[in-house]
Amino acid sequence: MTEEERLRADAQLNRERILSAAREAFAANPDASLNSIAKAAGVGAGTLYRHFPTREALVLGVYRHEIQQLVDLAPALLEQHAPLVAMRLWLDRLAHYGRMKYGINDVLHAAMTPSVLGQTYGPMVEAIDQLLKAAEALGLIPPGTDAEDLLLLLGFLWRIPPGPRATAQADRLIDLVITGLKGGR
């Protein structure tokens, strides 16, 4: 990233310290306070706020790579599988992220909101759109399903109550969604 290069050396170091401390803190407790993260990072509160003006921005910074992996996975799956199989596998992967307790729930929620910082929202929608378009092209689903609609619908994935039944419930609901997508075909 060019933006990162332009930072002064100490600023760059602080940024990495904050991200590292936040990663640990969120893993232990998704609601960790920003002040406590700043302290753990050995950094003034104001420094954290300049690097990450909002809580969402910080969470997004922490999970940037994970989200990118998810986005990159869509075209990769489409190369190796039939569209609806790729869709299914991608949704399983999304559900997997939803189930980890790293507080990634919040980030995906943030990634789902077409907010100002939505550098992540766009790519997520695009990934889903690729999957939809591939299935449409083969006539597997009726055309016209909106990728943003689907992303909104998929929000249930990170609200599944944790526990041994979580995976089965996710599977059942993904089945229902895919059936809905096929629209009677």
Place this chain on the structure above:
Amino acid sequence: MTEEERLRADAQLNRERILSAAREAFAANPDASLNSIAKAAGVGAGTLYRHFPTREALVLGVYRHEIQQLVDLAPALLEQHAPLVAMRLWLDRLAHYGRMKYGINDVLHAAMTPSVLGQTYGPMVEAIDQLLKAAEALGLIPPGTDAEDLLLLLGFLWRIPPGPRATAQADRLIDLVITGLKGGR
């Protein structure tokens, strides 16, 4: 309610003052602080906390009647319409609640969580179950869909971004869900 009758007269009055103040406060701002609500109700903070130990409990108290109306609506609709039509109308109503900005989003979220205070969760699941069972009985949908699954899935209704497109988006997604329920029939 027998419990309410057993309250001392002043306690009963305070309870009503709190609910009334909370209703107004939440209408203006769903994130209104509990202290500010206690002050607006002319009541000590401790009093609010004894009546409603958690924020959820207070929000639930405020919207108790609205939720009850929604629950009662399911059997009423089933008497006058075919099961899938009743389902559709009920979901429209649910979406309508989701769209009002009264902070009812929070309450429905609370009503969806099988939490300790779930006096509302049970009835909501039951209402959905009635709609599902009626459709199953006529073979309109395959048997076995779990009402709790469906309620979880429906969470998108109160996360629809407000605006002129909200209604249309809700309609599209409800269509998709109903198609998914029908499972190819």
Place this chain on the structure above:
DNA sequence: ACCTGAACACCGTTCAAGT
């Protein structure tokens, strides 16, 4: 039996002062 409201620990956010 119920209520009050000061007090506590903590939160997000800002900003003067430093380097």
Place this chain on the structure above:
DNA sequence: ACCTGAACACCGTTCAAGT
């Protein structure tokens, strides 16, 4: 140009003291 950290206003929650 960037950082520090005290300070501010506010939060949820508790609990001794009242009636």
